[in-house]
Amino acid sequence: MKAVPFFEHGSLDVLQYCEFPDPAADKDIVVDVEYCGVNHLDIWTRMGIPGKKILLPHICGCDIVGTLKGQRVMVYPGISCDRCQYCNSGHENLCNEFAIIGGMSDWNGGYAEKVAVPARNVIKIPKALKSESAATLAVSYLVAWNMLKANGAGRSKTILVYGAASGVGMATIQLAMALGAKVITTVSSGKHEFAKKLGADRVIDKTSQNIVEEVKRISPTGVDIVVDHVGAATWPTSIAVLRQGGRMAVCGMTSGNEAKVPVRVFYSKQILMTGALLGTRGELQELIRFVVRKKIRPVIDSIFPLKDAKEAHKKMEANLHKGKILLSCR
Ligand SMILES: [Zn+2]
Structure with missing residues (x-):
């Protein structure tokens, strides 16, 4: 072959x-x-x-x-x-x-x-x-599904996900929207339209805007869930934008493995962090049914x-x- x-x-x-x-x-x-x-x-x-x-x-x-x-x-x-x-x-x-x-x-x-x-x-x-x-579906959508389900994504929840044009970014936006959540996302320049087309409620251009400031403007008490697949470059931002008792869902580290964590802010906010490695076969089958039912493309x-x-x-x-x-x- x-x-x-x-x-x-x-x-x-x-x-x-x-x-x-x-x-x-x-x-x-x-x-x-x-x-x-x-x-x-x-x-x-x-x-x-x-x-x-x-x-x-x-x-x-x-x-x-x-x-x-x-x-x-x-x-x-x-x-x-x-x-x-x-x-x-x-x-x-x-x-x-x-x-x-x-x-x-x-x-x-x-x-x-x-x-x-x-x-x-x-x-x-x-x-x-x-x-x-x-x-x-079997990698980026599956891990996104795993993270969203594990952290109770749904109506009345606001989610920040980085990199709308990436596999995990796009998957998280589409699935979270279909679950009824409100989605804030970030893009590098030239990808704003793409994020809007996916249906994200708010799009932050990370090349010209400060993510923490913009998220605080949109959601003053902080977001409920951050989906972080970027790693070293975004962990401090993720912790800064979460509300008290917020959830940080981690599934990757495209920017690097060694992240710096402001420990006091982390425990003061009582943040819960979940790691996700792919998902189960059962979750993949559930995801396939969801994608078909919600006509996600x-x-x-x-x-x-x-x-x-x-x-x-x-x-x-x-x-x-x-x-x-x-x-x-x-
Ligand atoms: Zn086993």
């Missing part, structure tokens, strides 16, 4: 479009990949995480849509032991052995014509859901052919995308 593995961690150039052995079915199921969504996680995986070793060569890509015996399917990307108390109670992302297909694990992902996954990870795509849309920025995976990463790294980037794998 054709695939885009990397043989060593590093910059864009380690991604190599080439002939690669077909995955062995063994006890798994082989899905013919149609689309694979590109996520920030793929860039982290390609670059490597210090102290974390995975089998090389590795194929990244965790947002997989394809066909199995002619049926359209998508893949829940979480792998777990399937026998511990967490796995048995539907909380498999708390499993000690939890890993992500195509992520920093020994499981090859969807930057390929075929991928082998456990049978239990395969989910049928409902008729009403386009394959392109399905290829956006993820915006696709661009679709690159598999051979141009490098270009797709380049665009994401340059932060030029507005919405999801997909690879077309056949």
Whole structure:
């Protein structure tokens, strides 16, 4: 099959479009990949995480849509032991052995014509859901759904989410709006219109406006929930804009891993913080039903052919995308 593995961690150039052995079915199921969504996680995986070793060569890509015996399917990307108390109670992302297909694990992902996954990870795509849309749900929409549900997002709640044009940003805005929440978001210059079109109530341009001041103007007592996938650059802002007893939902650190926290403000405000790693298979199924019922349409920025995976990463790294980037794998 054709695939885009990397043989060593590093910059864009380690991604190599080439002939690669077909995955062995063994006890798994082989899905013919149609689309694979590109996520920030793929860039982290390609670059490597210090102290974390995975089998090389590795194929990244965790947002997989394809066909199995002619049926359209998508893949829940979480792998777990399937026998511990967490796995048995539907909380498999708390499993000690939890890993992500195509992520920093020994499981090859969807930057390929075929991928082998456990049978239990395969989910049928409902008729009403386009394959392109399905290829956006299993990572950024799933983690956004997880964070919103865990923190009680809904009517009468005001939510701040950074980066409307990013995968998690867009997902959070669309899902939070559909849950009835009020959404404030931030954009870099040139992406204001995009955020408005998604339906965000208020849009702050972070290149020309001060986020803390603007949020205080919009919501003087602070927001109920901040969705933070940015990390080091935004943690102080997140803590500053939360109301007393507010919730900080964290799922990423695209700006860096080492955040500075004003400890006194944090406990004085009695902030609750939740971390989110993907979500469960049950949550993904719930999310799919919600997306179909609420007619939510993820915006696709661009679709690159598999051979141009490098270009797709380049665009994401340059932060030029507005919405999801997909690879077309056949
Ligand atoms: Zn387990």
